[in-house]
Amino acid sequence: MTTVVALDAVPRIRRGVKCTYDQIREAHVVLFPEGVLVLNETAASVVSLCDGVRSVGDIALALGDLYAGVQPEDVAELVARLVGRRVVDVDG
Numbered sequence: 001m002t003t004v005v006a007l008d009a010v011p012r013i014r015r016g017v018k019c020t021y022d023q024i025r026e027a028h029v030v031l032f033p034e035g036v037l038v039l040n041e042t043a044a045s046v047v048s049l050c051d052g053v054r055s056v057g058d059i060a061l062a063l064g065d066l067y068a069g070v071q072p073e074d075v076a077e078l079v080a081r082l083v084g085r086r087v088v089d090v091d092g
Contacts, residue, residue, distance in 0.1 A: 005056055005080040007072050009090040012052030017087055019047055030087050037085060042067060046078055050088050 005011070013019065018031040028044035030037040039047060045066065049059045056079055060072035082088045 003080040003083045005076045005083060005090055007057040007060070007076055008055050009076075009079070010052060010055050011050040011059075011079050011082070011088045011090045013047070013050055014087060014089050019044075032085070032087055034086065037087065043078060046075060047082070047087070050079070050082075052091070056090075 014032070016033055020029060020031065021027070022029045022038075025038060028039040028041070028047075030039060030047060042063070045063055046059060049062055054062070056076050057072055059079075060070055060075040063075065064070040079088060079090065083090060
């Protein structure tokens, strides 16, 4: 089943999930009960903005200030994958 996340959905990090920088891997990682997810810089930025306040659209706008070519649909797709991995929950 494919999760679809709307641009007005508000993502937040799930309880029990920890976001950190792994010195050994030299990468941002998400630690969750089912494992470890290594993030690239852009994905780490998305996860850091999943605060339960900003919508997916707001996150895309914020990232547009940092990275060229950010598309809201791409952010929504990444958030949907994070929902599928049980890293974030969404309201809305």
